Amino acid sequence: MGDTIVAQATPSGESALALIRLSGELCLKIIKESCGLPYPTPRHAYYKKYISVNNDTIDQVVVTYYEEKKSFTSERSLEITCHGNPIIVRSIIEDLLDRGCRIAKPGEFTLKSYLNGKIDLIQAEAIADLIGAKSKIAIELANKNLNGELSDKISRIQSKCIEQQAIIEAFIDFPEDDIGSEQTENVIKELEKSAKEIKSLLDISERCDIFNDIINVVLVGPPNVGKSSLFNCIIGNERAIVDKEAGTTRDFIEQKIYLGKTYINMYDTAGLREAKNRIENIGISKTKELIENSDLLLLVLDNSSPYPRSFNKEIKSLLQTNNVILILNKTDLTTKLDLSDTQLNHLEKCYSTIKDKTSIDEIIIKISTQLNTLFEKHKEFGLYVNMRQSNSLKASYVSIDTCISRITSRIDIEFCVPDLKNVILNLGEIVGVKDNEDMLDQLFSNFCIGK
Ligand SMILES: Nc1nc2c(ncn2[C@@H]2O[C@H](COP(=O)(O)OP(=O)(O)OP(=O)(O)O)[C@@H](O)[C@H]2O)c(=O)[nH]1
Numbered sequence: 001m002g003d004t005i006v007a008q009a010t011p012s013g014e015s016a017l018a019l020i021r022l023s024g025e026l027c028l029k030i031i032k033e034s035c036g037l038p039y040p041t042p043r044h045a046y047y048k049k050y051i052s053v054n055n056d057t058i059d060q061v062v063v064t065y066y067e068e069k070k071s072f073t074s075e076r077s078l079e080i081t082c083h084g085n086p087i088i089v090r091s092i093i094e095d096l097l098d099r100g101c102r103i104a105k106p107g108e109f110t111l112k113s114y115l116n117g118k119i120d121l122i123q124a125e126a127i128a129d130l131i132g133a134k135s136k137i138a139i140e141l142a143n144k145n146l147n148g149e150l151s152d153k154i155s156r157i158q159s160k161c162i163e164q165q166a167i168i169e170a171f172i173d174f175p176e177d178d179i180g181s182e183q184t185e186n187v188i189k190e191l192e193k194s195a196k197e198i199k200s201l202l203d204i205s206e207r208c209d210i211f212n213d214i215i216n217v218v219l220v221g222p223p224n225v226g227k228s229s230l231f232n233c234i235i236g237n238e239r240a241i242v243d244k245e246a247g248t249t250r251d252f253i254e255q256k257i258y259l260g261k262t263y264i265n266m267y268d269t270a271g272l273r274e275a276k277n278r279i280e281n282i283g284i285s286k287t288k289e290l291i292e293n294s295d296l297l298l299l300v301l302d303n304s305s306p307y308p309r310s311f312n313k314e315i316k317s318l319l320q321t322n323n324v325i326l327i328l329n330k331t332d333l334t335t336k337l338d339l340s341d342t343q344l345n346h347l348e349k350c351y352s353t354i355k356d357k358t359s360i361d362e363i364i365i366k367i368s369t370q371l372n373t374l375f376e377k378h379k380e381f382g383l384y385v386n387m388r389q390s391n392s393l394k395a396s397y398v399s400i401d402t403c404i405s406r407i408t409s410r411i412d413i414e415f416c417v418p419d420l421k422n423v424i425l426n427l428g429e430i431v432g433v434k435d436n437e438d439m440l441d442q443l444f445s446n447f448c449i450g451k
């Protein structure tokens with residue numbers, strides 16, 4: 001009999017309710033003995049007292065039983081919803097351990113589901129992606145993978161390659177067939193089609209990084225232009241120190257916020273200038289690192305001061321990224337800024353003053369519109385391909401390319417079968433391998449406990 005595993009599926013800490021999840025043979029015995037339900041109707045929610053092995057009532061719970069083959073893991077499963085007090089959760093889990101269960105490893109429920117053939121590897125990964133998604137579009141794409149869209153596409157390419165392998169093997173077995181025949185041309189055509197499809201999935205994977213990482217939005221500009229003031233207004237909290245003295249912010253400040261349809265990391269940074277102070281210079285180097293890793297820059301200038309010519313040498317690095325919003329701040333004061341003979345003049349401008357909330361709201365709308373365009377570009381591809389999947393795609397692309405060259409050049413044609421087998425194997429690995437324990441351990445260890 002395999003182990004029966006248990007874990008809290010909801011985050012720890014106080015909450016209205018908490019969910020404890022079990023999978024394994026002992027589930028039926030446990031629901032009978034702890035909740036007095038010897039013959040539970042599967043998928044029926046029962047409101048019961050949970051009684052411990054020592055006959056103490058731990059809590060009033062809602063318990064649901066799932067029969068074998070019809071649960072997420074394909075094993076007998078139980079879901080116990082108790083009140084979200086960590087002491088209650090702990091008491092129930094300790095009681096379940098006394099009854100013979102063991103604590104689940106990270107991702108073990110999903111691993112069981114995969115090993116028992118309920119989902120493939122792409123779908124297992126999609127579950128982790130869905131939980132960790134930082135934006136609505138990332139959720140949408142993870143859901144598509146969970147529904148099997150990517151798996152279907154890869155399986156279709158794989159079946160086509162298997163068909164072509166059979167045809168090529170027939171050529172080799174019956175060499176009297178003319179190798180230059182129409183049939184050979186068809187094989188090349190079919191393989192080229194598959195190669196193109198693999199390539200297009202690879203192209204998608206290169207643009208998928210945005211879904212793995214949180215978006216970085218960085219406020220930059222000369223000192224004293226109002227970056228920290230704007231930062232505080234955007235995040236809705238007086239986090240950063242604001243002062244009339246230039247060079248106030250030295251170490252950058254980071255705040256995670258939900259804006260538009262995504263989580264972003266918003267950064268306030270040290271003003272860029274030729275500083276004499278050593279610590280300020282360290283801050284400025286950090287600002288430059290953040291600029292390099294940014295997805296969107298909010299370049300702030302003071303609309304009430306003449307353009308600082310010394311800022312020109314900073315501009316080159318700032319404009320290397322395509323995503324810049326130019327904010328002209330302090331519009332409540334008299335305009336003295338003139339950008340007409342600067343490289344910034346062509347940028348779309350956004351006017352603001354911290355004294356007018358509407359102007360701040362407009363900046364927020366601009367940021368979310370810009371982020372949405374960034375995402376929409378990715379959404380067009382309609383699918384999500386992660387790094388592991390992309391590595392296997394790369395390997396299959398190399399093999400299919402070699403295979404096509406061998407057939408086209410009519411040399412070493414018998415060696416193209418191992419190439420094609422490699423393609424098929426690598427595509428198969430994307431959807432699932434069951435005999436690579438190290439790979440599975442590594443993949444599922446990134447999951448949270450209880451999933
Ligand atoms: N009148 C006016 N003053 C502003 C506005 N925004 C900021 N200030 C003032 O400008 C001064 C500098 O503001 P900060 O937000 O500290 O500027 P900063 O760009 O973060 O400056 P450093 O950290 O030194 O690079 C402060 O005295 C603010 O009160 C604005 O829209 N209008």
Ligand SMILES: [Mg+2]
Nearest residue numbers: 227228248249
């Ligand atoms: Mg500042």
